[in-house]
Amino acid sequence: xxxxxxxxxxxxxxxxxxxxxxxxxPYGHLNNVAYYELFDTAVNAWLIRAGLLxxxxxxxxxxxxxxxxRFHSEIRFPEPVTxxxxxxxxxxxxxxxxxxxxxxxSAAAAAEGFFVHVYVDAATRxxxxxxxxxxxxxxPLLSGG
Numbered sequence: 001x002x003x004x005x006x007x008x009x010x011x012x013x014x015x016x017x018x019x020x021x022x023x024x025x026p027y028g029h030l031n032n033v034a035y036y037e038l039f040d041t042a043v044n045a046w047l048i049r050a051g052l053l054x055x056x057x058x059x060x061x062x063x064x065x066x067x068x069x070r071f072h073s074e075i076r077f078p079e080p081v082t083x084x085x086x087x088x089x090x091x092x093x094x095x096x097x098x099x100x101x102x103x104x105x106s107a108a109a110a111a112e113g114f115f116v117h118v119y120v121d122a123a124t125r126x127x128x129x130x131x132x133x134x135x136x137x138x139x140p141l142l143s144g145g
Contacts, residue, residue, distance in 0.1 A: 002070075004108070005072040005073075005100075005108040005109040005110075005112065006084075006100045006108075006109045006112055007107050007108060007109070008082065008084055008100075008102060008107060010084065010086070010100065011084025011085055011086045011098075011099075011100055012084075012085065012086045012087075012140065012141040012143075013046055013084065013085045013086075013141060014082055014083070014084050015042060015045065015046070015082065015083050015085075016080055016081070016082050016083075017038055017041065017042070017080065017081045017082075017083060018078075018080055018081075019034075019075065019076070019077045019078060019079055019080065019081055020034075020077065021077055021078075023037075023077060024076070024077050028076065029074040029075060029076050030074070030075045030076065030077070032069070032071075035069055035071075035075075035101060035111050035113065036067065036069070036113070038081060038083055038099075038101055039067075039069075039083070039097075039099040039101075039113045039115060040115075041083075042083035042084075042085050042099050043085055043097045043099065043115075046085055050137050051137070052133070052134055052137040052138070058122055059121065059122050059123070060119050060120070060121065060122060060128055060130075060131055060134065061119065061120060061122050062095065062117030062118065062119050062120075063117060063118055063119075063120055063125070064115050064116070064117060065094075065116050065117070065118050066114075066115065066116040067113065067114065067115040067116070068113060068114055068115075069111055069112070069113040069114075070111065070112050070113075071110070071111050072108065072109060072110055072111060072112070073103065073106075073108075073110045074103075074110065075101065075103040075110050075111070076103075079103050079104050080104060081101050081102065081103060081110075082101070082102040083099055083100070083101055083102075084099065084100040084101075084102065084109075085097060085098070085099050085141060086098050086141050086142075086143050087138055087141040087142045087143065088114070088142075088143055090130070090135065090138055090139070090142060092129050092130070093118055093119050093120075093127045093128060093129050093130060094116055094117065094118045094119065095116070095117050095119070095130070095138060096114060096115075096116045097114060097115055097116075097117065098112070098113070098114045098143075099112070099113050099114070100112050100113075101113075119134070
């Protein structure tokens with residue numbers, strides 16, 4: 001049996017995003033790739049705002065090693081979308097982010113996705129344990145934490 005969609009209250013951080021005309025597919029709703037772009041934008045924008053990611057000069061970056069999505073309902077242009085983010089797990093060098101996308105003012109997620117970042121040395125691209133600043137900054141988003 002399929003689990004019901006998450007609600008806004010299930011996520012630690014919320015942000016609003018605009019949909020774009022180019023996000024639409026021939027069927028009249030957002031194309032699946034647009035959902036993944038919103039997941040990526042929600043997490044990375046939060047990391048940058050929180051001072052945890054410096055894409056140009058940071059010594060540690062997250063690379064995606066796994067992702068997935070469950071679709072519950074359609075999102076359409078020009079409807080705004082709210083993303084909710086939380087963290088399901090923080091490992092030695094990896095983090096599992098979970099993102100819910102909410103169409104308009106809907107209380108239930110239209111889509112729920114996840115991706116796993118393995119944090120690596122920016123120069124060598126080899127896995128590297130999360131630094132103390134990153135670990136401390138991520139902890140408030142930990143589900144149940």
